[in-house]
Amino acid sequence: MEEYWVNESLVESAIAGDSDALDLLWTSVRRWVATILLAHKPNETDLDDLLQVVAMQLCRNMSDLRDAKAFKSWLRTVAINAAREEGRKTTRRKRSMLRFVGMDQQHKSTPASAVERVEDSDESNRVYLAAKSLPIGYREPVLLRCTRSMSYQQIGELLDLPVTTIETRIARGRRMLREILAQQEKQAENRKLEYRKQVPFAQQASGGAP
Amino acid sequence: MSTDHTNPNQSQEINQNEQASQPVVGLPGDERDVLISRVIDGVATSEDWKLFRAAAAHDASVWAELAETQQLNEMLSTAVDRQLAHVDEVHVSGGVVDDQPLRARLDIVSRWGGWAAAAAILFFWFFGNPVQITQSNNSSVTAGLIDTGMLLDQAQPDQAFNQYLDAGQRNGQVIGEMPEHIVIETRPMADGTIEVLYLRQVIERQIIDHAYREIFDESGNAVPVPIELSPNLDTRF
Numbered sequence: 001m002e003e004y005w006v007n008e009s010l011v012e013s014a015i016a017g018d019s020d021a022l023d024l025l026w027t028s029v030r031r032w033v034a035t036i037l038l039a040h041k042p043n044e045t046d047l048d049d050l051l052q053v054v055a056m057q058l059c060r061n062m063s064d065l066r067d068a069k070a071f072k073s074w075l076r077t078v079a080i081n082a083a084r085e086e087g088r089k090t091t092r093r094k095r096s097m098l099r100f101v102g103m104d105q106q107h108k109s110t111p112a113s114a115v116e117r118v119e120d121s122d123e124s125n126r127v128y129l130a131a132k133s134l135p136i137g138y139r140e141p142v143l144l145r146c147t148r149s150m151s152y153q154q155i156g157e158l159l160d161l162p163v164t165t166i167e168t169r170i171a172r173g174r175r176m177l178r179e180i181l182a183q184q185e186k187q188a189e190n191r192k193l194e195y196r197k198q199v200p201f202a203q204q205a206s207g208g209a210p
Numbered sequence: 211m212s213t214d215h216t217n218p219n220q221s222q223e224i225n226q227n228e229q230a231s232q233p234v235v236g237l238p239g240d241e242r243d244v245l246i247s248r249v250i251d252g253v254a255t256s257e258d259w260k261l262f263r264a265a266a267a268h269d270a271s272v273w274a275e276l277a278e279t280q281q282l283n284e285m286l287s288t289a290v291d292r293q294l295a296h297v298d299e300v301h302v303s304g305g306v307v308d309d310q311p312l313r314a315r316l317d318i319v320s321r322w323g324g325w326a327a328a329a330a331i332l333f334f335w336f337f338g339n340p341v342q343i344t345q346s347n348n349s350s351v352t353a354g355l356i357d358t359g360m361l362l363d364q365a366q367p368d369q370a371f372n373q374y375l376d377a378g379q380r381n382g383q384v385i386g387e388m389p390e391h392i393v394i395e396t397r398p399m400a401d402g403t404i405e406v407l408y409l410r411q412v413i414e415r416q417i418i419d420h421a422y423r424e425i426f427d428e429s430g431n432a433v434p435v436p437i438e439l440s441p442n443l444d445t446r447f
Contacts, residue, residue, distance in 0.1 A: 026302040035294070038294075131286055171246065171247035
């Protein structure tokens with residue numbers, strides 16, 4: 001079975017309780033489901049855990065689905081809700097933690113996790129984190145296009161948008177990505193210059209703190 | 211090349227975002243972006259290529275933009291592939307989710323209390339009470355302060371924390387502090403130092419005379435259900 005294409009008769013069999021059909025169906029959709037999760041989940045959340053949550057909901061609620069044609073948009077909604085729920089939990093955790101240590105006034109921006117900061121040195125991860133900051137309407141199609149090259153048509157069907165809109169969003173999303181990265185580089189350069197102004201040359205050379 | 215939108219609502223949404231487009235010599239910003247995207251995605255027609263070459267003849271920066279976008283797209287694809295590396299390991303064999311990794315983590319959480327207490331006891335047995343170690347190590351600095359019952363609002367954070375551990379252990383509320391701290395975040399500072407946010411874990415103990423189990427009704431709402439406690443039964447939560 002070709003990846004990403006959802007066979008309606010397979011969906012109907014899965015709705016009717018055919019577990020083999022459900023297994024096949026999951027195999028054909030899990031990569032794009034994971035990409036939707038990537039687009040919506042908080043950076044700190046483990047993707048595999050969230051994917052398992054979606055798989056569980058698929059197993060539990062598949063038989064409630066009335067229309068096989070609605071399967072893709074239903075599953076996408078399930079994935080988005082799972083990611084958003086995790087986002088709310090993460091926000092609550094962060095808030096309580098920041099209140100506890102009294103840091104909320106000092107650090108208003110939401111920092112990436114420690115792991116991500118370490119991986120940040122990796123160039124491709126830097127691009128990925130920048131892509132995660134795109135507006136959601138652009139983020140989803142841009143990331144889906146990277147998922148073993150889903151076609152514009154397949155992405156359009158999944159997001160329920162015309163192919164021309166998908167094409168335009170991917171094109172604009174990529175330009176916005178270039179602009180975000182260029183801006184980040186400029187800011188990093190400015191920070192370095194600022195640091196050089198503040199710290200005497202001798203201390204910079206010896207690597208010492210000011 | 212057409213970038214028409216068939217759905218008027220979506221078109222409106224797109225047009226609002228179009229304000230960010232930059233005017234580019236030769237081709238309007240959107241058309242140029244779409245053209246570059248088509249070339250990168252390998253779906254450019256011969257007509258698209260003609261347009262692209264004409265634009266590049268007029269403005270050579272189109273080539274640089276193409277190369278840069280292509281490189282970014284490749285890096286993004288690599289990163290997404292890396293993120294999706296374990297996706298194929300999540301199965302729904304026989305209509306049941308194979309959630310071994312998730313269950314393993316939940317098991318760790320459910321066993322946490324017993325494991326943590328055991329670890330604390332072992333830790334004490336091997337290394338002695340960490341609070342006492344801290345106090346004895348800092349005796350030259352803190353001698354007299356804790357023993358004399360220094361007021362908490364006058365104590366340094368570490369001294370106040372040690373007082374809490376000490377008092378908690380005396381009345382049985384505190385079992386001890388876990389030896390490992392959990393790092394939440396590290397943040398490089400401009401001066402070359404590193405700020406580290408971390409959790410300190412204290413194991414406490416409470417005696418209760420009534421308990422509730424949380425169950426979920428058909429709407430997914432949490433409902434507390436009283437648990438009957440009996441000394442003769444191995445009641446688990």
